[in-house]
Amino acid sequence: MNLHREPIPVAEAVKRVLSLEAENYIEKVKIENSYDRILAEDIVATHSIPPFNKSPYDGFAINSESTNDASKTSPVHLHVIEEIGAGHRASRAIAPGEAVRIMTGAEIPEGADCVAMFEICQTYEAEDKSYMTIKRPMEKRQNIIEQGSETKKGTLLVEKGTEINPGVKALLATFGYSNVQVYRKPVVGVFATGTELLDVDQALEPGKIRNSNAYMVTAQIERSGAEPLYLGKLADEFDRCYEAVSEALNKVDMLITTGGVSVGDYDLMPDVYEKLGAEVLFNKIAMRPGSVTTVAQVNGQLMFGLSGNPSACYVGFELYVYPYIQKSLNKTEPYHSIIEGILGTDIMKPNPFTRFIRGSVAYEKGKVTVHPAGIDKSAVVTSLAHTNAFIILKGGTRGYQKGDEVQVLLLSPNEGSQFFQIDA
Amino acid sequence: MNLHREPIPVAEAVKRVLSLEAENYIEKVKIENSYDRILAEDIVATHSIPPFNKSPYDGFAINSESTNDASKTSPVHLHVIEEIGAGHRASRAIAPGEAVRIMTGAEIPEGADCVAMFEICQTYEAEDKSYMTIKRPMEKRQNIIEQGSETKKGTLLVEKGTEINPGVKALLATFGYSNVQVYRKPVVGVFATGTELLDVDQALEPGKIRNSNAYMVTAQIERSGAEPLYLGKLADEFDRCYEAVSEALNKVDMLITTGGVSVGDYDLMPDVYEKLGAEVLFNKIAMRPGSVTTVAQVNGQLMFGLSGNPSACYVGFELYVYPYIQKSLNKTEPYHSIIEGILGTDIMKPNPFTRFIRGSVAYEKGKVTVHPAGIDKSAVVTSLAHTNAFIILKGGTRGYQKGDEVQVLLLSPNEGSQFFQIDA
Structure with a gap:
C-alpha cells in the first residue's frame, strides 16, 4: 500500500467521479405514486390544448354573421335552442337565427364562431321559447379560445431527467399518463466503521460513542432521491471486513463506508480496496474538512469512503455522492x-x-x-x-x-x- | 344564499384561516423512519459531548508533571505501558514515569492530563519494553478535549416543531433516540368537481378534459408534509354531493374541493356549506388568480374550496392550505x-x-x-x-x-x- 497521498483539487475529484458511467434503470409507476420521482420519458402533448374551440366566458355562442346588422336601435333577436355547461356538447349545429347558452369552458357548437357575453345581451321568453337579443355586431372568432392555441398535439412539454413536481404531475394527468416511466432509485449501502461506535439503542459505555454518521448519511441518501440500505457496523478484523464489503457489493448499486479511510492503524478500507482489485480514483483532496475522502471503483461499481468525522462525512457525501446519485437518476441538473x-x-x-x-x-x-x-x-x-x-x-x-x-x-x-x- | 361577495385582502384571509385551532396528533416512529418528519418532542443532550476527556490527535497520553524538566539536551524517557484506539480504554491508570500510546478520539487514561503528538516524540525499544522520549515540557490539559466542552448534559439542542433533516437525525442517533415522537401527518381529502372532467385513464371525449387539479393538489399535499386522500369526482347532483362531503369529513382532517365555488349555475359548494351549517370564513379575496377561493369550517374542521382553474387552484393551495397543514404539524415556521x-x-x-x-x-x-x-x-x-x-x-x-x-x-x-x- 502506498502511504503517500497526493491531494487533488475538489473540482478534479468531482470530475473523476462524474466521468464514470452510471447505470440508469427504468421502472413504471402509477401517476398516484409519481410525485418526487425523476421522469424517464419525455412528456409529450397527446392532444391539443384546448382540445376543442371553447368559451372563455358564460354567454351565448352565435354566428357572427347573424349580428352584422345589429345596432342599438335595431337589436338582433336569436332563438336560444339549448344550454350547455362545461363537459357537455350541443346536440346539434346551430342554424342561422339560433344561439346556444354556453358556460365557461364548454365546447363551441358547430355553426357558431363567437361568444357574446351575458353582460351585453338581453333575454326574454315568448311562446314557450327562449330568445336573446344583441345590439352590436360581433366579430368572427371573438371570445373563442381556439383548439390548439395553447399547445399543439405532439409538443415536447417536459424532458426526461426532470423531477415530477405538482405542476409536472398535472401535465401527466392532463395528457393521460396514468402510468409513467421513472428512473428506479439507486440503492446505496452504508457501513459504519469504528470500534468506538455503539448502536443507537445501546447504553453509553466508557470510551464509546453512538454511531451517528450512518443515520445522518441514510437521511442524506433519502434527501438525494435514492434508497438507503444500512448494512450495520463493519467488523474491525480485515478478513471479515473484506467479506462484508464483497457481499454488500452484490446487493447495492453503490456503497458508502464512514470512517476507516485515514492512514491510521485502524483504517482497513485502503487494504480492502486493494484486495478487491479496485481502482482508487483519489484518496486525498485539497479540502477541509474531508481531505481523506476516498473513492474507488471495481467493475464500474463505486465505493465512497467517507471520513468518520461527522462534518467531513456530511461534506464528502454532498460533494461526491450526491451528484453521482443524480447521474444514476439521469437528472438533467446533477449538481x-x-x-x-x-x-x-x-x-x-x-x-x-x-x-x-x-x-x-x-x-x-x-x-x-x-x-x-x-x-x-x-x-x-x-x-x-x-x-x-x-x-x-x-x-x-x-x-x-x-x-x-x-x-x-x-x-x-x-x-x-x-x-x-x-x-x- | 347571499350572492353578494365582499372581497377581503390576502393577508386578512390567511389570518382568518390560521387563527383557527389545528389538532396536533403525536405518534412515535423509529429513527430509521424519521427523516423529513416534524419533531413532537424537544431533543435534549442525554449526555455531555464529549462524554469523556478525549484525545484530538494520535500521540502519547502522559502526565504533564513528568515533563517538567524535559529539554533538548535532556529529554524525559517514559515507559509506554499500552496502546489504546478509539473505543477502547486503558486497562489501568498511568503511574509517574509511564505513558500510553493513544489514538484520535480515545479516552484519556486516568493519571494522564495531556497528549504529546507523535511528531514531537521519539520512541525506542529496550529489554522488550517500549519507551518514548520528549524534549519539551507539556502543559496540564494540553491537547485534551474535555468532557462536556462541546455540550453539557441536559442542553436543549433542537426544539419540537422542527423538521428532521440529516443533521437533526445525527443528533437523534448521538443521544440515543432510537424512537422519536413526531406529529402525525394530517390526512387531507381531495374531491374534484366538474362534469367536464375525465379520469386520467379515460380516453378523451368531445367537450371534456381530464382532471388534472386533483393530481396536482395531491402532490402539493405531499410536498407540504401531509397525506393526501383522493376521494374522486364529486357528483354534480346536490344531494349526492352533500352526502359525499358529509361522509368524507369523517375520514379526513381537512377537505379540499377543486372547482364549484363560483356563483355559476353548476357551482354546488356554497349550498353544501350552507346545508352543513358551516361558517364561511371568506368566499372572495382581492387577489388574482383565485379570487373565488372559499374557506369554511364546521366543528373546527376546515373545508378549502379551491378554484377549478389550475393556476388559481395551485395558488390557493399554497396561500391557504399549506400554512394550515404546517400548523397541524405544529411547525415553528408555518408560512x-x-x-x-x-x-x-x-x-x-x-x-x-x-x-x-x-x-x-x-x-x-x-x-x-x-x-x-x-x-x-x-x-x-x-x-x-x-x-x-x-x-x-x-x-x-x-x-x-x-x-x-x-x-x-x-x-x-x-x-x-x-x-x-x-x-x-
Whole structure:
C-alpha cells in the first residue's frame, strides 16, 4: 500500500467521479405514486390544448354573421335552442337565427364562431321559447379560445431527467399518463466503521460513542432521491471486513463506508480496496474538512469512503455522492447549485486548503447572505442541524470579512445545476 | 344564499384561516423512519459531548508533571505501558514515569492530563519494553478535549416543531433516540368537481378534459408534509354531493374541493356549506388568480374550496392550505418565506388586485432575480411545471419593469417563516 497521498483539487475529484458511467434503470409507476420521482420519458402533448374551440366566458355562442346588422336601435333577436355547461356538447349545429347558452369552458357548437357575453345581451321568453337579443355586431372568432392555441398535439412539454413536481404531475394527468416511466432509485449501502461506535439503542459505555454518521448519511441518501440500505457496523478484523464489503457489493448499486479511510492503524478500507482489485480514483483532496475522502471503483461499481468525522462525512457525501446519485437518476441538473453570496460574519482563519463551511442562507433586501451554522465550539454539535448550504472559502486565502463575496453551495434538492464550477 | 361577495385582502384571509385551532396528533416512529418528519418532542443532550476527556490527535497520553524538566539536551524517557484506539480504554491508570500510546478520539487514561503528538516524540525499544522520549515540557490539559466542552448534559439542542433533516437525525442517533415522537401527518381529502372532467385513464371525449387539479393538489399535499386522500369526482347532483362531503369529513382532517365555488349555475359548494351549517370564513379575496377561493369550517374542521382553474387552484393551495397543514404539524415556521427579489422581465399589465404570478427564482451575482414561469399563452400549460416561487404584485399598481423590486414567495418546503407579511 502506498502511504503517500497526493491531494487533488475538489473540482478534479468531482470530475473523476462524474466521468464514470452510471447505470440508469427504468421502472413504471402509477401517476398516484409519481410525485418526487425523476421522469424517464419525455412528456409529450397527446392532444391539443384546448382540445376543442371553447368559451372563455358564460354567454351565448352565435354566428357572427347573424349580428352584422345589429345596432342599438335595431337589436338582433336569436332563438336560444339549448344550454350547455362545461363537459357537455350541443346536440346539434346551430342554424342561422339560433344561439346556444354556453358556460365557461364548454365546447363551441358547430355553426357558431363567437361568444357574446351575458353582460351585453338581453333575454326574454315568448311562446314557450327562449330568445336573446344583441345590439352590436360581433366579430368572427371573438371570445373563442381556439383548439390548439395553447399547445399543439405532439409538443415536447417536459424532458426526461426532470423531477415530477405538482405542476409536472398535472401535465401527466392532463395528457393521460396514468402510468409513467421513472428512473428506479439507486440503492446505496452504508457501513459504519469504528470500534468506538455503539448502536443507537445501546447504553453509553466508557470510551464509546453512538454511531451517528450512518443515520445522518441514510437521511442524506433519502434527501438525494435514492434508497438507503444500512448494512450495520463493519467488523474491525480485515478478513471479515473484506467479506462484508464483497457481499454488500452484490446487493447495492453503490456503497458508502464512514470512517476507516485515514492512514491510521485502524483504517482497513485502503487494504480492502486493494484486495478487491479496485481502482482508487483519489484518496486525498485539497479540502477541509474531508481531505481523506476516498473513492474507488471495481467493475464500474463505486465505493465512497467517507471520513468518520461527522462534518467531513456530511461534506464528502454532498460533494461526491450526491451528484453521482443524480447521474444514476439521469437528472438533467446533477449538481448542487453554487451561487454567489455575501458573508454575514467574519471568518478570519486563514485557509491553506479550500474550506467548505456549514452555513445557512438568509435573504436580506434581495441579497443572498450566508452565515456559518456553528462557529463556536459548542455549536459544532448542532451545526449540521441548521445547515442548508456550504460556504466555500478558496484555498490560499487569508481570512474573509463580513460583507465579502463568497461562493455558496445550496443543499436544497429542489434546485440543481448542470455544472459544477468553483473558484477554488 | 347571499350572492353578494365582499372581497377581503390576502393577508386578512390567511389570518382568518390560521387563527383557527389545528389538532396536533403525536405518534412515535423509529429513527430509521424519521427523516423529513416534524419533531413532537424537544431533543435534549442525554449526555455531555464529549462524554469523556478525549484525545484530538494520535500521540502519547502522559502526565504533564513528568515533563517538567524535559529539554533538548535532556529529554524525559517514559515507559509506554499500552496502546489504546478509539473505543477502547486503558486497562489501568498511568503511574509517574509511564505513558500510553493513544489514538484520535480515545479516552484519556486516568493519571494522564495531556497528549504529546507523535511528531514531537521519539520512541525506542529496550529489554522488550517500549519507551518514548520528549524534549519539551507539556502543559496540564494540553491537547485534551474535555468532557462536556462541546455540550453539557441536559442542553436543549433542537426544539419540537422542527423538521428532521440529516443533521437533526445525527443528533437523534448521538443521544440515543432510537424512537422519536413526531406529529402525525394530517390526512387531507381531495374531491374534484366538474362534469367536464375525465379520469386520467379515460380516453378523451368531445367537450371534456381530464382532471388534472386533483393530481396536482395531491402532490402539493405531499410536498407540504401531509397525506393526501383522493376521494374522486364529486357528483354534480346536490344531494349526492352533500352526502359525499358529509361522509368524507369523517375520514379526513381537512377537505379540499377543486372547482364549484363560483356563483355559476353548476357551482354546488356554497349550498353544501350552507346545508352543513358551516361558517364561511371568506368566499372572495382581492387577489388574482383565485379570487373565488372559499374557506369554511364546521366543528373546527376546515373545508378549502379551491378554484377549478389550475393556476388559481395551485395558488390557493399554497396561500391557504399549506400554512394550515404546517400548523397541524405544529411547525415553528408555518408560512412560506417571502423575500425581496429583482424582477427579471417587464410585466406591464396593470394590477387592480394583488397578483400572484407563477415564477422561478434565479441567483445572479448574489441577487435574487425572479422571472415569470410562463408569460406567453402557450407557456400556460407548462408554467406550473417550472414554478418554484410566486411573484407578488401589489394591487392598485400600474405595471412593473425589469429591475423593479418585488416580493417573492418561495415555494421550497425546506425554508419557512414564522410570519406572513406582504406589502399588498
